[in-house]
Amino acid sequence: MTVIRIMSTIISFLLFSLILPVSSQNLTGDQIATVKSNLANGAKQSWEIGTRAQALLEYDSPQFSVFSSEKLPLQSSIFSSSVPGSLGEVLAIAQSTLSSLGGVGTSPQPLVPNDAVAGDPASIGVAVLLANWTGDGSSNNTNAQYGQAATNQLDFLYTDVPRTSDGAISHRTDQLQLWSDFVYMVPPFLAYYGVTSGNRTVVEEAYNQVKLYRNYLRDASAGGLWKHVVLGSGQDLGHWSTGNGWAAAGMLRVLATIQRSSFANGMKNEQIDLANWVREIHGAMYSHLQPNNLFKNYADSNTSFDDAASTALLAATVYRLANLWGTHTYIPEAERCRQTLSAPANSSMPNNGSPLAHFTQDMWLTPVVDPYNVGQQGTQSPESLAFVIEMQSAWRDWIQSGSKGANGGGRIFGNVQWKLVVGAVLVVVGALAAV
Numbered sequence: 001m002t003v004i005r006i007m008s009t010i011i012s013f014l015l016f017s018l019i020l021p022v023s024s025q026n027l028t029g030d031q032i033a034t035v036k037s038n039l040a041n042g043a044k045q046s047w048e049i050g051t052r053a054q055a056l057l058e059y060d061s062p063q064f065s066v067f068s069s070e071k072l073p074l075q076s077s078i079f080s081s082s083v084p085g086s087l088g089e090v091l092a093i094a095q096s097t098l099s100s101l102g103g104v105g106t107s108p109q110p111l112v113p114n115d116a117v118a119g120d121p122a123s124i125g126v127a128v129l130l131a132n133w134t135g136d137g138s139s140n141n142t143n144a145q146y147g148q149a150a151t152n153q154l155d156f157l158y159t160d161v162p163r164t165s166d167g168a169i170s171h172r173t174d175q176l177q178l179w180s181d182f183v184y185m186v187p188p189f190l191a192y193y194g195v196t197s198g199n200r201t202v203v204e205e206a207y208n209q210v211k212l213y214r215n216y217l218r219d220a221s222a223g224g225l226w227k228h229v230v231l232g233s234g235q236d237l238g239h240w241s242t243g244n245g246w247a248a249a250g251m252l253r254v255l256a257t258i259q260r261s262s263f264a265n266g267m268k269n270e271q272i273d274l275a276n277w278v279r280e281i282h283g284a285m286y287s288h289l290q291p292n293n294l295f296k297n298y299a300d301s302n303t304s305f306d307d308a309a310s311t312a313l314l315a316a317t318v319y320r321l322a323n324l325w326g327t328h329t330y331i332p333e334a335e336r337c338r339q340t341l342s343a344p345a346n347s348s349m350p351n352n353g354s355p356l357a358h359f360t361q362d363m364w365l366t367p368v369v370d371p372y373n374v375g376q377q378g379t380q381s382p383e384s385l386a387f388v389i390e391m392q393s394a395w396r397d398w399i400q401s402g403s404k405g406a407n408g409g410g411r412i413f414g415n416v417q418w419k420l421v422v423g424a425v426l427v428v429v430g431a432l433a434a435v
Contacts, residue, residue: 025339031356032059032392034363035385040089042382046112047185048371050123052382053093054188054253055389057127061086064130066192066256067320067397073196073261074133083134094131094146097124104145108155118161119171119182125153125189129196154193154202157186164231168212177232178216180243183209184250191257200263206254207270213247214277224284225299228374240374241285241295241310242383248281248317249390256324275325278317285314286330293333293340297369297377305377308358309368309384311337312391319394328405331398335406338395341365341388 027035036056043052058065063078064087070078083091097111098104111128112121132146162170164178169186171179187206194202217226225239226247255274258267288299294311296304318334321327341358349357351366360366365388370378398404 025342025344027342027388027392031359031363032389035388038363038380039382039385039389042380042385044382045120046115046117047120047123047181048382048386049093049097049112050120050125050127050185051386053090053124053127055386055393056089056093057087057130059389059393061090062393062397064090066188066253066260067323067394068260071260071262072192072257073198079134087130087134090127091131091134093124094127097128098131098145098149101149104149104152106148107152108158108160109149109152110156111149111153116174117171118157118169118173119179119185122153122157122189123185125150126192128153129192133196150193154190157190164212164216166212166215167208168216169209172232175232177229177235178213179229180213180217180226180240181246182250183213184246184253187250188253188257191254195257195261195263198262200266203258203261203263203267204270207258207267207274210251210254210274210277217247218280222284222300223287224280226281236374238298239300241297241299241307242313242369242374244281244285244299245310245313245317245387248278249313249320251278252317252320252324256320259324275321275327278321278325279327279329282314282318282321282330286333289333289337293336294367297374305369306367307369308341308365309371309381309387312341312365312384313387315341316387316391316394319391319398322405323394323398323401326404331405334395338391341391 039052039055043049058067061084062068063070064074064084066072101109101111101113110118110121111124115121128146128150132150157169161173162176164170164176168178169182170176171182171185187209190206190209191203194200194204194206214226216230217228219225219227219239222239226244228236228238228240228243230237251274255271255278258264258271258274264271285295285299289295290306292306294306294308295314296302297307297310298304315334315337318330322331343357345351345354345357351357351360354361358366364380365384366379368378368381368384370376371381371383372378
């Protein structure tokens with residue numbers, strides 16, 4: 001019986017050591033503040049600026065995000081006579097965007113002039129529409145300009161950008177080309193514009209663009225993973241993990257926007273599709289999650305490097321789907337990923353003196369893909385920091401909603417950890433047989 005007691009103690013120790021260390025792993029407020037500062041300094045490109053605006057909105061002003069319980073379009077009653085200070089950075093992005101236009105006419109024009117990518121400037125569109133809604137700057141007539149700038153962006157996408165024969169809007173202006181990134185940049189803007197203007201046709205177009213992009217990019221032969229870039233020159237038919245995250249996150253924002261709008265009852269089938277399409281991506285991606293709780297840069301490529309950026313973004317989408325649709329299938333995996341990304345450095349992963357295993361000393365996420373050359377590993381990725389903030393805010397909202405799906409049974413352990421526990425159990429069984 002002594003052997004049995006000893007082995008039982010070993011099992012208890014394994015369970016304790018596997019569960020307890022990760023349960024307390026979370027980024028502190030000061031660490032998040034540094035992440036936000038790095039993001040502010042690093043976000044220069046249109047898609048980085050738009051993604052930063054969305055991350056700040058979700059983290060600092062969740063009541064103004066499409067993921068809140070507020071009905072859309074938002075009512076002025078959700079704030080007093082003055083614009084909430086929590087919206088300050090988002091509105092500053094809108095102000096800077098308007099200033100860079102050098103005047104707003106009535107012709108089709110992207111929110112960022114001379115951008116070679118058609119889809120990316122639209123990512124700033126929600127911030128601009130919020131500035132218009134709050135009345136920010138109305139005393140000097142800039143309020144009307146915000147609304148016009150958003151309309152000009154919409155018209156630009158509709159009239160000045162190439163399309164496929166079935167209507168998919170190109171992600172680029174110089175050629176007809178479809179990128180998975182587009183689903184995060186354009187459809188959420190279309191949906192928000194349509195809801196705030198009471199135009200169901202534009203909301204339906206947001207859904208339609210997602211549907212078309214899925215038709216072109218989803219790779220059934222790869223279990224439903226999305227390709228990165230199709231059509232035109234310079235295609236990338238690999239299954240870029242961040243691209244799958246972009247697609248899932250964009251679909252969720254469209255879903256949330258429809259859910260909160262007066263069009264919700266009339267667009268139930270569209271909502272079901274969007275939720276199912278996100279679940280498709282989750283199923284495809286999480287089948288490739290590694291024992292270290294990171295995705296490869298290209299999910300199904302063993303020769304690719306590990307990537308924490310896509311890991312953070314996809315975890316955020318799991319929490320969001322849980323709250324929006326009651327789907328908790330991959331909550332245990334998302335929790336493991338989040339805890340891993342927040343874990344302290346240790347002897348096995350010292351990380352050059354940083355207190356965290358997956359952040360540098362100055363709070364840049366690592367390892368990450370180079371956002372300007374997606375086949376290469378990078379060092380400082382602004383978009384990855386936005387993903388961290390989105391992951392934190394999505395996790396916070398999930399916790400506040402009751403942490404549904406947290407008890408995932410046997411799925412709570414990673415592949416390696418689970419094998420250790422099973423192995424310990426087998427040892428005890430063997431010991432029992434020997435007694």
